Each structure stands twice: as structure tokens, then as C-alpha cells.
Amino acid sequence: MFLKFISVSLLLSIGVVSEARSQRPDPVITEMLKEVSSARIEADIKKLESFGTRNTLSAQDDPKRGIGAARDWIYEEFRRISEACAGCLTVEKQSFTQPVAQRIPQPTVITNVFATLKGTTDPERFYVVSGHYDSMCTSPTDAECDAPGANDDASGTAAVIEMARVMSKRKFDASIIFMAVAGEEQGLLGARYFATQAAERKMNIEAMFTNDIVGGVTTKKNSPDRNKVRVFAEGVPSNETEQQAATRRSVGGENDSPARQLARYIFETAEMYSPDFGVMMIYRRDRYGRGGDHIPFLENGFAAVRFTEPNEDYDHQHQNVRTVDGKFYGDTSEYVDFDYVARVTRINAASLARLALAPAKPRNVGIVTARLGNDTELKWDASQDADIAGYEIVWRDTTAATWTNSRFIGNVTSYVMKDMSKDNVFFGVRAVDKSGNKSPVVYPRPTR
Template sequence: MGAHESTGDRPTRSTRRTFLSASAVATAATVAVPLTTGTAAQAARPAGPGDPARPQTPDRELRALLREVDRDRIEAIVRRLAAFGTRHTLSRQDDPVRGIGAARDWIFEQLSGYAAASGGRMTVELQSYVQEPAPRIPVATRITNVVATLRGDVSPNRVYVVTGHYDSRATDVMDAVSDAPGADDDASGVAVLMELARVLATRHSEATIVLAAVAGEEQGLYGSAYLAKQLKAAGVDVQGMFSNDIIGSSTADDGTRDPRAVRLFAEGVPTAETPAEASTRQSVGGENDSPSRQLARFVSDVAENGATGMRVRVIYRRDRYLRGSDHISFLREGWPAGRFTEPNEDFAHQHQDVRLVDGVQYGDLPEFCDFDYITRVALVNGAVLWSLAQAPGTPKGATIVTTNLTNDTTLRWQRGDEPDLAGYEVVWRETTAAEWQRVIPVGDVTEVTVDLSKDNVFFGVRAVDRDGHHSPVAFPRPGS
């Protein structure tokens, strides 16, 4: 293979164009560990568009994990949470049988029981603070998250978070007295994270997984905001977060059903981005390439398979109109995050007091939940969490060199420190395509020159380990 070197502003080339720089080829050729889509030697093959991008196949360990997810346990959790009558954030916290305090203590007890089987790897805490009067909080109120943390063995500071909110509400968001069983909104989401905590507790994870039942969501995302700020203050590297909110049924109020789909909301330009950063992104492209959207692409890549039986419908929006969930608290801290929610909503039963209307019972009751559907959403969450936590982290410092006028593209990134890191892959797609289309294995290098014009396509970089697990894609920013 020929290679080129730069002399001033004009590159001199061999008679044969290449997709790897000479230094990249030399480094790649020394890598003895095979990548998923080719060995390091194959990474140095002649120029070409790369291999077609294909979904990541679930390995034996992931399939075993998913088989342990128990539909009956999920149903039992939803029914138990609904039996507390109301879990309103402003309800009684010292009543042993009714209200948010009783629900909090039960969740803590269950998660602590799961953690006992972890050999010390999983810990459970009550994370509390007093929220002073604020919108929808008329008096100082203690808000408590129940947080289970499975510490990673290899990269403990790299963290992935899943939440469900255990508070509920009636039609009147300030009504802390009426029954508000909150089966769909959001005992369903809490049941998913609790069942995953049980299944994950006996396993070793490379990165850290946080499973949090948060409070105060209906009053203004208070619990998740506190959790996110605590993680930020601790210097934690949150590389992905998902809120499971209203995942109890696929049936809409008009009877429409889509039992094999779940929506994933993913915003575009990050909320934490400055106006200057947003302007730069828009000038060079990448409006559809925020970290949250790369995370959403990863979800589709690892979760749409026979092991979950589900289709992930990615919605390019932060959330639904008029509402928002706990992922927004993490977006505000600058972390990639998304929201899982059911494909069709039954507004006749959401946020309704339990009552009879013309002989028909209304309210967010377990009877309106589809527990098989919740179980499948749990499988999606399990596939995503495990695939993230066992893979290398998303490459950091990814840049695309824009200082020279060339018809090729040079990409650079920082090497990860995972001991099982095998190398990297460059992915690319047409600017009109929503998903990554082609993959080029490049070996264990931190710089590569690809014989495709940066003016014509979008590029990304992802890490790959020895077992073939790949990270979410890092979208490169312009640099030198």
C-alpha cells in the first residue's frame, strides 16, 4: 500500500490513494488482538468505503442475563407500589402503610435484599435532601432517592444511570391525599430498574451501573436533579443515562396497540452547549449528532434483536409536548441521556384519580398495565446497560482536522485505558442518512487518515474490545 506525506500546504501522493496514514498503518500492524470486524492487519487494507454497519449481536452472557428477567416479579412490584394508595411527594412520609414514605422504605428493603447477593459490589442508599418551598413544593419537603450502585471492576468512574420515579400524582398535581396508584406512571419504570438490580447484583460489570428510584418528578424533577448534581460534584464520568417513565402498556386510549415497540426520546444540540458551540456545530454539520443521539443509535444497535423482541423507535426530540422526564436533569449537566416511554399513551387513565365514570373505573391502576410489555422494555434496558458497561468507554477528544484543504479526512482521538481494548473503528454515513452506514476498522491507533472527503460525509469513532463489544460513537469536533 502507498502512503502520502504533506509538504507545505500541498500533499504529495503515491499513485494509489490510501485510507490510512503511514503512521497509522505501522501502528495498526503491530496489534495482535482481532477486532470484531477484522484483524489489525486487515485494518490496513486498500482504500474503500468500509464494511456495512451491522447491529451488535448479543453474546452468550447477555442472553443469559436477559433470560433471568422475571415477568411475574415485575408485575408483583407494580402491584405492590400501587397498593400504597398514593406516592405523592407531599404525602405522609411516616405512615408505614400509605404514602411515599412507606413506598420508599419498601423499595429500599427490596433493593438491599438484592444487593446482599452481590458480594459487596452493589450498595444501596437513601439519598435525601430537604427541598425548600418552590414551584409545586409549598412547604419544605424531604425528597429521597433510593439508589442502587453496582460498582465496576475495571472502570468504576465510568457510570451509566437508569431511573424510574416512584412518586405519583392525581389529576390535581397538588393533591397529596386522593388515591394515586401510579401503576403506569411510574411504577412500571421503577419495576424495570428493580428487576434489573436483582439480575445484575450477582454479576461483575466493567463500568459502574446506577439504578435509581427517584422522587419529586411530578413536582418538577427534583429528585433526579439532586442525583445528577451529586454525581457531578463527585466528578463521576456519566456516559449515558435513561429515564424509564410511563412504560406500562402499548395501548392508546383509542385502542391502538404496538406491543413490540418502545419510544426513545433523544434531543439534538445539547442543552449545556454554549451559543458559540452550537453555532460552530451548525456551521460544520452534526445537528443530528449530539452525544444523546449517538447514545440512541447505540440503543438501536444493541437492543433490536431476537433476545428482546422489540423495536426501538427513536424520536429526535427532547421529550413529548407539555411534559418532561428525569433525563432532562442529566441533559442539563451536559451528559447524554434519553427517555424510554410507551409508543401509545392512554390519556384517559394517566394522572387520573381512582373513580367511576358511567360505571367505568378510571385511574392509573395495575389493571391497565401490560406486564408482558413492561418485561420486554426491561429486556431492552438490560441489553443496553450490559452492552454499555461491558464495552470500552466512548472515545474522548475526538477531532476532525480542518486546517488544510484536502479531499481526505484526518481524525484524532485519545486512547482509552481499558485493559481489554483492542482498537478503534471509524464509522461514516451520508449527510442525509440518519444511521451510520459503513465501518472501517483502523486498529489500536489514535490518528487515521481516511480517503473520503470530510465535506461530503459525516464521520465518527468508536472503541472495540477483544470480545467484540463496541462503544457508542464519538462525533468529532473541528480541530487541528
């Protein structure tokens, strides 16, 4: 069934100022989220753990242990999900040989496994959600040690598989790619290959999520931020040119990259669909000294963010499984909170559903700087979406973290905000369809 039930009628009072987060929850998305199962997530995490190690350098031809066994199980799991929806998923393995590198002592085949749910009306617009299925002990090149990797990152992989199960039962305007990558612990290798290939093919990937360490480690259950998940979003884009950087420095916008707009969209989604479990926006690309699979996407010009639990326990990450002086070390499933993973999965699924149902982001959004004045003129290209209702201008104080106000201005390609100076606030534009679905905000660039 289609998930387009929200009326746009309340938006049609042109010129009415309202809170920016005015879209009401879609009851069909709400129903979809009820199908996310912590028991299924638990079973998938324990299955991935059962392969002993999933180190990228481990055995690829052992049916029970190693990266190859995990790869084949994920592939077959995606195929089973596709069979249940009458072949609605295109399931693929993407393999390449990684040459010798810092954490690759010999040429190694790395395989990404992914399933694509094709969009109905805009299938060439893609949204990617990933987890990495490889794991490691203390040494990233130790292919023999037990590396259960329950939290890092069977949790993220299980979340992606569960999203595929639940979302494949529905139809969306745009396409969604559910992906499990390998080689993350060796330097983001699987994600880098996919992102580079996607850029070379000029794929229209409007957003990418990676879920990495989303297990809600049980030793941190009493943390004050327990009912949140971190969403890391970079400020200045990784692929920004010197000219773009100079423009940004001259007018601001260091806090308005596509990744930041994506994080705000996810934050807004969590407020709508997950009132008891929220998003902690982190204005950083990643944690100190760490990296994730969103980074190659950022470097190739795609908006991307990372989901991670708020308080990590390093005794249960990247550790050889052992007990020392009565203290256990190791990333095993007994330290994973499966209900927490399910909550993170629901925020991912709701955000992906909203994105894939909404129109594409407006293109070539500009703020006119040809003349001085206390009015602000914005313009953009007309949407090609057949279901477009119009556009919404949003704004906030320059010190505000999220968009606070909005005005629906109809199906036009320019608009003048009277008596509102571009020098005093930040503006953005987003597309709205006839069901009220909204795209992420696009921050305007100066234009003549």
C-alpha cells in the same frame, strides 16, 4: 461471571468496510435477558400500587401508605437483592429538603433510593438507569387522594428493580447505578438534585436512561407500534455553549449530540437482542408539554434518553380514580401489560450490559480542518483501557438516521479516510476491546 466472549478477530482486517452494526450478540447477555421476569415485575408494580398514594407530599412516616412507605420498601428490596449477591450492591438513600416551590407548598424532604453495582476494572465510569417512584392524581399537590401510579411510574421503577435483580448476578467493567427518584411530578426535583450533585463531584456518568410510563397501557394493545418503545433523544445539547453552537451551525451535527449517539446505540442493541420488539428513536428531548428525569442530566452535560410507551392513554394518567358515566379513570395495574414492561426491561438491560462491558468512549475526537482536500483525517486521545483492541471509524450519509458503515483501523490515534470527503458524509469514532465490545460513537469536532 464475566460477559466477554465475543472474538474481535473478524474486526482485525484493517480497511475492510462493513455494516456499522456488525457486533454479534453475546450469548451470556442473551442468557441474562431470559432471567427478566414479567411475574416479578407485576408483583413489584402491584406492591407499589398498594401504598395508595406515592405523592411526594404524602406521609413519610406511615408504614403502609404514602411516599415514605414506598421509599422504605424500595430501599429494603435493593438490600435483599444485594444480600443475594453477597453484598455486591451499595444501597443508599439520598435525602434533601426541597424549599417551597410551585408544586411544593411547604418545605419537603425528598429521597432518592439507589443501588450501585461497582465495576471491576473501570469503577469510576458510571451508567445510571432510573424510574420515578412518586405518583399523582389530577392535582400534583393533592397528598391525600388515591394515586396508584401503576404505569406512571411504578412500571419504570419495577423495571429498574428487575434490572438490579438480574444484573447484580454478573460483573461489568464499569459501574451501574439502579435508581428510583422522587419529586418527578413536582418538577423533576429528585433527579435534578442527583444530577447537580454528580456534576459538582465531577462524576464520570457516560450515559443515563430514565424509564417513565413503560407499562404498555392495555387499551392501546392494537396500536400499530405496539412492538416498540420510544426512546427520546435531544439534538442540540442542552448545555451547549454559544461557541459550540456556532461551530455546530457551521459544520452540521445538529443530529449528532451525545444523546442521539446513545439512542443509536440502544437502537442497535435492540436489533441484536430483541428482534421482535424494537426501538422507535424520537428526535426530541421529550413530548410536547412534558418532561422527564433525563432532562436534569442533559442540562448538566450528561448523555441521557427517555424510554416511554409509543401510545399513551391519558384517561389512565394523572387522574383521580373514579368512574363517570360508566367510564373508569385512573392509573391502576389492570391497565398495565406486564409482558410489555419486561420487554422494555430487556432492552434496557442489554444496552446497559453492552455499555458497561465496552471501553469508555474515545475522548477529544477531532476532524482535521487545517487543509482542504478530498481525504478526511480524524484523531483522538489514546484509551487508557487495558483491554483496548483499537478503534472503529463509522460513517453515514448526512440524511441517514443511523450509522451504516464502519472500518476497524487498529490501535492508533489518528487515521486518514482516503478519497472520502468530510463535506459529503458524517463520521464518528468508537472504541473496541479485545472481546469485540464497542463503545457508543463520538461525533468529531473540527480541529486544527
